[in-house]
Amino acid sequence: MSLDSITLYFVATMVAALLGAMLLFFGRQQHSAALNWWGTAYLVGAAAVALWSLASGALGEMLSLALNAVGFLACGMVWNAARIFHGTSTTAHQPCA
Secondary structure: OOOOHHHHHHHHHHHHHHHHHHHHHHHHHHOOHHHHHHHHHHHHHHHHHHHHHHHOOOOOHHHHHHHHHHHHHHHHHHHHHHHHHOOOOOOOOOOOO
């Protein structure tokens, strides 16, 4: 049995968007910056995957690379949310030894 890649992308996008909406909802309810960052990151990632999967063939090379950059931005936002959740400063720079 083979799986349809378009269906897999669609389901992954919808799950990520739903998770992002729920995290934003609970983040606003609990006044949690980390949950707000996580929710926004999932929504940005879902939008990037949706645009990439829908229009990857029709888009030019540069726009496709921009969508990949948006996906990496979402990963950075998740990293920032994890640092906020653990109470670590997001702007602190450790000096090299």
